[in-house]
Amino acid sequence: MSTKADSWGSxxxxxxxxxxxxxxxxxxxxxxxxxxxxxxxAFIIPYLVCFLVMGIPLLFIEWSTGRYGGxxxxxxxPYILNTMAKGRVWKYIxxxxxxxxxxxxxxxxxxxxxxxxxxxxSVVGTFNGMSQADVxxxxxxxxxxxxxxxxxxxxxxxxxxxCLLLNTYILSKGLGxxxxxxxxxxPLLIMFGVILAVxxxxxxxxxxxxxxxxxxxWDGLNFLWTPQFDSLSNPKVWLAxxxxxxxxxxxxxxxxxxxxxxxxxxxxxxxxxxxxxxxxEFVEVVLGSLIVIPIAAGYLGLDWVLQNAGFGxxxxxxxxxxxxxGDVLSIFAxxxxxxxxxxxxxxxxLAMGTPWMGFMQDEFNWSKIKGAWSFGALALLMGLxxxxxxxxxxxxxxxYWAGTVSLVVFAFLETILFSYIFGIKKGxxxxxxxxxxxxxxxxxxxxxxxxxxxxxxxxxxxxxxxxDKVNDADTNNKEWFTDSYYAENFDASGTKKGKVVEVxxxxxxxxxxxx
Ligand code: PHE
Ligand code: NA
Numbered sequence: 001m002s003t004k005a006d007s008w009g010s011x012x013x014x015x016x017x018x019x020x021x022x023x024x025x026x027x028x029x030x031x032x033x034x035x036x037x038x039x040x041x042a043f044i045i046p047y048l049v050c051f052l053v054m055g056i057p058l059l060f061i062e063w064s065t066g067r068y069g070g071x072x073x074x075x076x077x078p079y080i081l082n083t084m085a086k087g088r089v090w091k092y093i094x095x096x097x098x099x100x101x102x103x104x105x106x107x108x109x110x111x112x113x114x115x116x117x118x119x120x121x122s123v124v125g126t127f128n129g130m131s132q133a134d135v136x137x138x139x140x141x142x143x144x145x146x147x148x149x150x151x152x153x154x155x156x157x158x159x160x161x162x163c164l165l166l167n168t169y170i171l172s173k174g175l176g177x178x179x180x181x182x183x184x185x186x187p188l189l190i191m192f193g194v195i196l197a198v199x200x201x202x203x204x205x206x207x208x209x210x211x212x213x214x215x216x217x218w219d220g221l222n223f224l225w226t227p228q229f230d231s232l233s234n235p236k237v238w239l240a241x242x243x244x245x246x247x248x249x250x251x252x253x254x255x256x257x258x259x260x261x262x263x264x265x266x267x268x269x270x271x272x273x274x275x276x277x278x279x280x281e282f283v284e285v286v287l288g289s290l291i292v293i294p295i296a297a298g299y300l301g302l303d304w305v306l307q308n309a310g311f312g313x314x315x316x317x318x319x320x321x322x323x324x325x326g327d328v329l330s331i332f333a334x335x336x337x338x339x340x341x342x343x344x345x346x347x348x349x350l351a352m353g354t355p356w357m358g359f360m361q362d363e364f365n366w367s368k369i370k371g372a373w374s375f376g377a378l379a380l381l382m383g384l385x386x387x388x389x390x391x392x393x394x395x396x397x398x399x400y401w402a403g404t405v406s407l408v409v410f411a412f413l414e415t416i417l418f419s420y421i422f423g424i425k426k427g428x429x430x431x432x433x434x435x436x437x438x439x440x441x442x443x444x445x446x447x448x449x450x451x452x453x454x455x456x457x458x459x460x461x462x463x464x465x466x467x468d469k470v471n472d473a474d475t476n477n478k479e480w481f482t483d484s485y486y487a488e489n490f491d492a493s494g495t496k497k498g499k500v501v502e503v504x505x506x507x508x509x510x511x512x513x514x515x
Pocket of ligand 1: 021022023024025026027246247248249250251253255348349351352
């Protein structure tokens with residue numbers, strides 16, 4: 001019962017699928033939030049360092065090991081890692097990567113399902129005439145699954161299941177289905193993104209808008225982009241930066257290996273990997289930082305942004321902004337923005353299904369249909385708790401453990417495997433075989449020394465943060481404030497009992513244990 005070998009239709013198709021894999025909700029929703037929660041400009045330096053000395057090297061490692069494994073007829077991380085080194089332990093490490101995919105897909109598809117619902121609500125005009133508080137309230141009600149007052153009972157659960165079914169269906173069509181979605185979705189996404197980024201950028205400075213005299217989009221941009229060097233010694237910021245780089249580039253989970261395992265022996269890796277990586281960074285650093293933060297800071301102020309930073313922020317703000325453009329335009333804007341997020345999301349969540357499907361095929365010779373449906377079922381099983389207990393912060397725990405820590409652990413292990421067990425000599429030859437560009441020789445030493453060292457030290461030094469995270473499972477009770485806001489609201493009069501848990505030059509983080 002052999003299955004016909006799958007392969008990519010064309011180089012353009014492959015690039016778009018790989019770019020679609022990388023460009024996702026991480027770029028538009030996760031990046032701004034990670035940046036804000038880790039002190040804005042304080043985050044950017046570790047982030048860029050991580051991109052250059054860990055992100056790019058890992059792209060090379062994953063693309064080349066994927067192509068190598070594919071040549072041996074393997075299309076899943078457990079089997080691919082196993083072809084590179086003897087010993088079953090590598091197979092189990094590959095299996096660990098697969099479970100990371102399922103855990104991430106579980107909550108990722110939940111956000112993706114919000115985008116579907118918000119396209120629907122934009123079209124039927126739910127947000128027409130709503131105030132900012134109404135729009136924010138709508139979201140809070142939406143995620144309060146049992147009490148929801150959105151008009152459709154259990155709406156969040158219904159859209160979640162529909163979203164998983166859609167992913168399952170496309171996955172069951174194999175690579176061709178993924179390629180088709182990427183070919184339609186990616187160009188649309190870039191187009192919508194540029195339009196909205198221009199809007200974010202031109203929102204203006206204080207007094208520029210007559211509807212919102214205090215609108216100051218530049219506050220948000222300044223906060224994001226004014227570098228602060230003091231956080232360079234903070235392990236928590238480094239973990240967050242490394243985690244975001246891996247999440248956004250889709251490394252540390254095995255999806256890139258799976259996609260690359262369908263390359264041919266002489267296909268280029270070097271140029272493809274670098275192009276996909278830089279394209280993702282363009283979308284993240286340029287488009288991703290020009291939309292949600294400046295627009296939200298512009299209309300609601302930086303303090304609001306600091307207090308509300310989270311995946312939901314864009315859902316609590318953007319529909320209100322669109323309202324200001326009139327009833328008809330607001331429909332288009334809502335469809336553009338949430339449509340953009342939907343395409344960004346689905347081309348990534350599809351990627352998360354492929355390691356599981358590949359493994360089921362390598363191990364049990366399962367068909368695509370069986371592989372896809374079992375993936376959908378597992379994601380549903382793991383995801384329902386995050387849907388039901390969203391308000392209790394379970395969602396953030398998933399994003400921390402599966403979406404940050406696990407990626408760094410997996411990336412560390414595969415770098416050791418590549419450089420020291422498979423061997424850097426063979427590895428470097430693999431990366432350069434068929435290459436359309438010449439990679440600077442220094443990258444050989446970065447992969448051999450810098451990448452594993454930095455990865456190892458980020459991991460070890462962030463262990464205290466893991467402990468904090470376990471002790472403080474309710475992550476929603478920590479908030480950042482500007483000094484002035486803090487002085488106004490939390491001074492000696494003791495109106496709020498916030499406890500200062502962290503101070504950085506411009507912001508203070510408070511925790512409200514009793515709220
Ligand atoms: N890179 C995707 C994003 O930025 C998320 C992702 C992670 C996709 C891991 C596949 C694998 O949203
Ligand atoms: Na990304």
